[in-house]
Amino acid sequence: MSIFNYITIASTILLTLLILVQTRGASLGAGLGGAGEVNTTRRGTDKTIFQITIITAIVFALSLILGIIVK
DSSP, rough: HHHHHHHHHHHHHHHHHHHHHTOOSSSSHHHHHHHOOOOOOOEEEEEEEEHHHHHHHHHHHHHHHHHHHHH
């Protein structure tokens, strides 16, 4: 296994956790899209988690592409 495989696995797990943390509301229905709230401004920790999620998604995509090219 190359280093890109390990980076892909780690970024997949981290990306999944970050997406699950971003759910709004306290109920399970809110996490599955059942909440009718519209929040457009991200502040504080929510904004930081959102930005880390974007960076992790970019790392994930790059590790997949580079893993295919190097192979």
